[in-house]
Amino acid sequence: MSNEFYYQFIKPDPSLDSFVENIGMFHNPSDTAKEVVVMPDGRVDLFFMRFGPDDPFNIFLIGLETAPEQRAILPGTIAFVVSFRPIAVEYILKTSIADLLNTARILPDDFWNVTTDDLKDLETFNQRISQIVTELLPETIDERKRKLFDLIYSSNGEMSVKELSEQTGWSSRQINRYFNQQFGLSLKAYSTILRFRASLAHIAEGKLFPELNFTDQTHFIKEIKKFSGVPPKELSKNKNDRFILLSILKQK
Template sequence: MILDPKYIVISPKQPYFVMATSRYYKAVVMNYGISHFYCFQRDGTTENPIVAVPDGCFDILFFCDEKEPCAYVCGTVLHPKSTLNTKNKCFFGVRFLPGSSFKFKNVTMSDLVEQEIPFLEIIEDKDLFEQITSSKDFNYQIQIFMDKYLKFYNYSEATSKHKDLRKFIMRNIMETAGQIRVKELADVTGYSVRYINKMFSEQFGLSPKVFCKLMRFQYLLNNLNDCKKEIFHTNLTELAMELGYYDQSHMIKDFYEFTNTTPGKYIHSLQETEYKKRLIII
């Protein structure tokens, strides 16, 4: 049995970020609404393009460049999208957990979907911007960000009228790897389908149906990343059934929609680029 609620942790993956650089550093948090911090440099050692895939998250991404520093708040994409393909740039990023929701100035969560909005237009903290973009010390950048962020996070949690409902719904979605219908969410919470749809869209910028589809894809991605090529084809049908796809063809079609490739070709790319050697978890 692949699915077991005790072991399902959907850690959002952007595998093409890793494949497009010789070293991709990652510091896992999985708390305070943050999945992990990451940093990498586009130094010209690889020609692989950076492609963002749907993950139901938003990132804050800093370009640590002495001459032209900049930063963006980037919402989830809904289809694969080429991005960040500038050489000789150092990046520091924060990837938030799927379903993290915050109140930004003049910007809703739906405004972020498939968008990259300048950091200082949303978070007017020039001091934080300058301290992070002027450094290339990963641990220092993390510390600086967390010192400022925790105050914002605690305030956001304290003032959220939907905090408990949001967490309950998110836990149900994660425990089923996205295999839950809106009607089921309504039944377990005692709210109407209409209310769940409305609240979810306001809080996360996506409908629960779309979000669940993205979580199922991300869970599939997590499984493929840990899959050995030799047993890939043996497990593919079982994996499709466990994830609630109609059949293997349905799963491949969904995967292609979100990556522009097939699971088999994706596994080959992981092997060819030596994905696990490029990913350095600290």
């Protein structure tokens, strides 16, 4: 078995796709810390993390992020993660994350009754989480919210609040109130994050000029640097594989 840092992410069952984007894990079996840069990606992450073979798993929920953050994944760390689409916050997690912008909430050790037996490997974890989320699927969903998120994702965050309001039959004021109360930021701010994330796929292909609706090259560079900490050219080099999100895109 390799002694290097590794990660793996898989897509959930299609029946869960409206709420769960992917399920994954990472492990640092080496004796040195892995330096990474976490970038905003518009997802809400539920982590089950252990820092050593004899340590218990800690469970925490990470809210939306609006800026890059450098982190060190310590030797021996293993983590399993569920990456949710924001609509899952209300319908699956049944909470608000407005107070978790750029931060996290520690959850009880018995959250969802996930045990160490469920955390043996990614396939076991995936099966357990899929079972839990399936049981939590709501009977009904506010169709305005479902349509809103479908449009935001399908347009890579490029539709204006006005357009989204018109197509969902939900006023701009109500939409922004929902976003601020539920997620801690405006719809426009969230859409900007999704546009950045969509641009990462282009940068992963070596395209260092805007493919999406940026004003010009200067605007593009400024936006990429805002969310990654570096300009597009440096980001594309991904020195030491530290931009994990970009690395995953390059693998696809």
